Amino acid sequence: MKNIYIIGLLWACSTWTMANTVENAQQVDTAEQFAKANAIRVTTRPEIMGLWGMEIVNNKKCVEYYNFRGINEVVIKSGQEWSYGLYEYQPSEDHKQRLPALVLQIKHDNNQMDCSGQMQDQTGEVSQYFVKWADDHTIDFCANEKGDKCFATLRRVLP
CATH class of the missing domain: 1.20.5 (Single alpha-helices involved in coiled-coils or other helix-helix interfaces)
Structure with missing residues (x-):
């Protein structure tokens, strides 16, 4: 037991x-x-990511928008025209020595009239710009990395 x-x-x-x-x-x-x-x-994201606007004064005031989105997509809206593509932003450690580079590749363009009054199909175009930062809300697109040949000013609309 x-x-x-x-x-x-x-x-x-x-x-x-x-x-x-x-x-x-x-x-x-x-x-x-x-x-x-x-x-x-x-998650780090490119500092250029967000919605930017560039005012174009022709016969009337028109804003061209650049929406730099995640996974390197960009949507550009100008007047009746809109384009979709990819972007690559290459930041620079020292903005005074060398400006950051921006490469845009347009995958599709609806070929409508833009803010400048032009109709041009930009599908397949690849362009490179240098980005000159005035401050966190204002950038210039420049033709060279020295930043002395700038042709467009964009202002941040949304982060």
Whole structure:
């Protein structure tokens, strides 16, 4: 009888230990899932990303918009024309020594009249500009990296 009592006691303890082990494993899994779900992700984005506008005064005031979006997509809206393409922004560590470069590749253009009054299909065009930062909300597109041949001023509309 004593043996049966000891065996019963051992069985009860082992069952309690196994249940405790399973409960601990579930707590660890839950903690890992919580950590993964609430992990802080640091994502850097190009400083040029956002919506920019360039005012063009012709017969009437018109704004040409450049929307630099995530995954290097750009949408350009000028008058009735809109274009879609890709961009690559190459920042510079020292804006005084060398200006950041911006490359635009137009994938589609609807070939409508733009703010300048021109209709030109720019599909397939690739252009490179140098970006001169006046401040966080104003940039100039320049033809050279020295920044002395600038031809367009854009102002930030949205971050």
